[in-house]
Amino acid sequence: MSTEDTLLYLDGVSVSFDGFRALNSLSLVIEPGEMRAIIGPNGAGKTTMMDVITGKTRPDTGTILFEGRTDLTSLREPAIANLGIGRKFQRPTVFEMHTVWDNLELSLKAPRRPLKTLTYSATREDRARIEEILDITRLSPRRDRPAGSLSHGEKQWLEIGMLLAQDPKLLLVDEPVAGMTDAETEQTAHLLKDIAGKHSVIVVEHDMVFVRELGVKVTVLHEGSVLAEGSLDTVSANKQVIDVYLGR
Amino acid sequence: MLTRFFLMGLDKKAGVLLTVLAVLAVAVPVMALGTAPDSPWHLSTHTVALLGKYLCFALLALSLDLVWGFVGILSLGHAAFFTLGGYAMGMYLMRQIGSRGVYGNADLPDFMVFLNWTELPWYWHGFDQFWFAAIMVMLVPGLLAFAFGWFAFRSRVTGVYLSIITQAMTFALMLAFFRNDMGLGGNNGLTDFKEILGFDVQAASTRVGLFVATVVALAAGYILASAVVASKLGKVLIAVRDAESRVRFLGYETDRYKLFAWTLSACMAGVAGALYVPQVGIINPSEFSPASSIEAVIWVAVGGRGTLAGPVLGAVLVNFGKSYFTAALPELWLFALGGLFVLVTLFLPRGILGLAAQLRDRLPARATVTAKPADQKGV
């Protein structure tokens, strides 16, 4: 497989903070339309990996290519986001002073330059799309409430809704079901699976039930590099993985 | 289209404020010029000048609120933009003196004559034209803000660091303008103006005209600011204030948004300064002093940060208080002023308008939900 066919291509990416190697020659390939679950113990480098992809952290060495040609390591966050990479944070981060509607409107795919936004007014299609996302995320009744007043789970969903509004090619989702009830977790899994058809998704999650629910290829990270890759059953049987998780 | 844009930000508060301004714009000329001096309805030029000054400060406060209240950039150097605008206007007014200076020199202002300057420095050229000065009033502060912001926002200087370097900026400007070698009058600044656009600056009618111009500028500034804030750009700005990095991950170049608001704000402050100078009759470097900028911040805080109408109210109230107390309690007014700032921050963290809003919608449950989760998760 050549790099041109990949959506995201990481090769030999390393990052150190004050001597601590957060990523150690990490290599990873995501194909268009693929959904991938990333698991790993605390400190395995999952969040750093997302930081590196989205431009928050610059890697010391290594290559990161998007759609096989764009080098992400030299771009700033907004440029990367505009290429079509969306991110949902571990801790739900929404604009608390804005209404749910405004949060979605801000995320909606539209020109991002200041003068364009100054004169922007929502078109009928834009509104329809926001309504649609409100339905999907079940936030319609809350559309005019400030996002700050939502419950934790609602914020998680709002953030997923914002990702949908962004309509990215690649979604990076960090612990989407933390703090959710079982029912909510199940719904979230369905939602993500729906999305995966049209977009590529990387999900970082601790919740094995949820990962199993997703039923996708799993990558295990450990100490900043890939320890194992395959279906959840395969990796759970991997001796190294068991050692790492049980701390042997 | 354009009207729609300008009207979209206007809410009830704007209605009240603009009505007040409209009434002032009519009532003040009538009371100042249309009544006999001994009538109880007569407004003295002193009062007109005073009101005009308050409104200039209100425009400065408004411009500061645009960046502090809506983008979260606490500028401790906004007086710099205000003063630069003032100097641009002051230079025009100086050139208008012409040969009526004490030495009768047609080109050189008096302070240059007696310090043995022989020719007008290059940066004074053009200021004999009003249109040129009017452009400079916005261009000079705007360019400074643009250059400063370009570097600072790109480098992601934020929070306290940004505040302190804005302070360094205004302090450096103050020291520079104090230098007589700058050719801008040093400590004495620019003063003894004669006329503006051919009208005698001392005449009551000119003062009223300047007052009305200030009212118009404030109203225009208010409408512009509310339109900006209500637009999607304004929503991005507020988002930047609350969670800047999140906005970046949505694909917005936050630097540019900040730069836009920052430069716009500086231009507004410049206009405020330009209107201020002919009304108070002097511009000098102590206006650059960091204390002036901090005072402007305090007007915003007193009125209510992030509300647009609040800063206008705050600037007028605090300055009215200052005028009143410096005459009524000359020895004690600093206690009153200092105490006010402490009390406002302790008991009115959202300012007067914030308090009013709180009293009105009495929804304590909502407020707690807003604050709590973020704080707990922060650890």
Place this chain on the structure above:
Amino acid sequence: MHRAFCWLLAAFLALAAPASFAADLAPLVRGLGAGSYAETEKAIAGLAETGDPAVVPVIEALQAGDLHIRKADGAVVVAKRAGNGYALTDPLTGAALGEADRNAVEKIRINNALRRTISATLGALTLMSPDANTRRQAAEAVFKSRDANALDALNTALAKETDERVRRAMTQARASVLLAGDAPDADKIAAVAVLQERGDQDARALLNGAANTGSDAVKDAATKAIASVEQRLALWGAAQNLWYGLSLGSVLLLAAIGLAVTFGVMGVINMAHGEMVMIGAYATFLVQEAFRQWAPGLFDFSILVALPVAFLVSGAVGVAIERSVIRWLYGRPLETLLATWGLSLALQQAVRSIFGPTNREVGAPSWMSGAFELGGLTITYGRLWIVVFAFLVFGALLVALRKTWFGLSIRAVTQNRSMANAMGIRTARVDALTFGLGSGIAGLAGVALSQIDNVSPNLGQGYIIDSFMVVVFGGVGNLWGTLVGALALGGVNKFLEPYAGAVLGKILVLIFIILFIQRRPRGLFALKGRAVEA
């Protein structure tokens, strides 16, 4: 001490000399009080001509302003304050002449010209003093006066002199006299060599004079000597600049270090910091007043007493501010800015109301006055002590934060308040004490600054911006950053000053800070995770 010795000497001489000798001097002494400056000067010259050591105390009394005229009979007497009046003594014999009312005597006035004559005369007269230090000072006085009349005395003294340092001083004094007078060229050229070796600014002054007036040979020698002296001076000039930089840096350090605690560690944008410094300076003033009132003899220790007092007073004010205002504002740093700004206005006005708007006098103890030469460096004691003091305070604070339980608590609270609380640390008390500590240190800075600056209600305003620049430049929350920041800014400022002038130098430093923050948005020593966020 010097004076006392002279009195002893005078007494000794009075005993040894025949009584008639003193009587000869009496009319001359009486001439000192003749009225005009010119007549006084003539009388001094007359006294000097006698060469009699007995006149030394008389002239010294004149220099000190103790010599008065008794109005009743026109007699010249030494009058010293005693109670409401004066205690009178005879200037020559030291015999007590009773007391007099304030109005019964009139002081003999001197002006600058007389002061110069007096120093020159005293120099010539005390060259033979048994005390080596006195002789050296005498030689220095002659060096400055270039008094040709002192040449004979110098030659005699040189012949007898055994002390190497005094000899050198006398040789230089002799060279100065020769060069200024009309000695033969050979002597002058030898003198040039002596002065070239001395190589300081005074020597340069003399050589410059010679280079303008002497014969060609002397001019030549002097010009060469000047070149060599100037080279030397330029070298020392660079070193001197370094010292100025260090000295300014340590002043900045002192001013900023308290802020490094309240702002850097606690995140309070403390605009009232300058006023804490001011309160420390006023505390020093009060302590000194107390000393002047009750223990004038111990005045030299007043600063040492002022240190703990200033620390406690400023610290207490700090604790009061924290408990009443700041504690409601944690986590809202920008609002602390507004509240503390209000406090600073009120504190300034309070001090103005209590102490008046004018400067108050804070004296320097003798061990902080004057200067000494280190090679070509002039180092003033006041500045030297401030440098030492700044480093001591820095070291003490570092130890307090690193090694003590209190320091541990402070760090625990700033890093994780709720965890610290859970572990039984009384966070409220730690907050109050930390703020008190920062304010107390500001008070200490006030003691030091009272030695070099105005003690007025505006004192703090002059330092607040510089302090913030230092802390921000160094990196908020890092004491070492504050140290390096202060010294770097002081050094850069003093390096620029000779080229750009004081104002432009300062502007350039500010621009430098602005640009530097672009490069390192969190300051020189950025700390992760602890920086203050708006």
Place this chain on the structure above:
Amino acid sequence: MLKTGFQSGFKTGRTLAAAAGLAVTFAAGFAAPASAQDTIKVGILHSLSGTMAISETTLKDVMLMLIEEQNKKGGVLGKKLEPVVVDPASNWPLFAEKARELISKDKVAAVFGCWTSVSRKSVLPVFEELNSVLFYPVQYEGEESSRNVFYTGAAPNQQAIPAVDYLAEKEGVQRWVLAGTDYVYPRTTNKILETYLKSKGVKSEDIMINYTPFGHSDWQNIVADIKKFGSAGKKTAVVSTINGDANVPFYKELGNQGVKAQDIPVVAFSVGEEELAGIDTKPLVGHLAAWNYFMSVDTPENSDFIKKWQAFTKNDKRVTNDPMEAHYIGFNMWVKAVEKAGTTDSNAVIDSLVGVSVPNLTGGYSAMLPNHHITKPVLIGEVQENGQFETVSKTPGLVVGDEWSDFLPDSKDLISDWRAPMSCGNFNVKTGKCGGKGS
């Protein structure tokens, strides 16, 4: 949602009415109240807070004392005087605002005030517009003459030039350091002195000019430079126009670096008894100041004044200084002029002020000249250990205040005479016209 808010603002008639009412009341609140005319009001316009409070507060107190004294004597024209004190807070635009307030709202008959040049420049147009009277008590740079301002402080020729003459003649000074704070008074004074010295044959290389910012506190380099400049083999002196706050650290540094008055004397124009009260003067003995008054001057008027002042301030250590004397002279001149004119009307008072002569505190009389400056003796004093000055030289007669310096090219042809028929502040004797160059 967007437009409705605005419209509803207008729909709610009550809001509109309330807002309009508010605006009118607000504006009307300023309308001048009618004032009772049974007293004569005197405005006092001195900063009581901010950087200049340090110097100006004393002047406010001295005015209060003078007014109280006058009232004990029965006031003026049979009416009591009433002081109106305001605080312009060292803020120059505020000076203009407060001046306007004093004149148009409080209807004061005259204003005594200002210290810095910039504050005077700021209020000047106000006094001219409203045709009132200002007494300005501080030595200043000259180059100004206004019909409405009476300058009771020294012009440069009443302070700087006699001081330089003294140093050159009595101390044999040949090399000059002109050190000042960078603002208009030192700049102008130094320009005048430079021309003056050069006219006396001093070469350019024997003049060093140095400017420092306000409140400069680190004087190490500059004092070292002065020492270096002074080591060129010629007698050197420093002429200091360093302003207020910066003086204390300057003198402290001089003392510490061992610059003694007998080696390099410093003559200052802005250091008086008040400033010395904040310094340990022992190392400064012999340094000089030039003023028109010293507290140590031994005349009956002066001891009386000092006694009253110390009683008024209830502090027997309070010092007096030159600007206080200027207010003393100015106030007495005003009282005399008002009594002469029989009214407090500005025009009458302005006309009757010229020619008024009152005793000063140094044993003579000062007269108001047609150029609105006064005649004064010039005293040179040496600093004493007790913080006082000892007069070492006094001009034999009174010196006439010269507002347009003869040592500046553009001002040497100008004169000022406010008497009719000339009534001009900048009459050019060359062109014979009023108005500078008259071109």
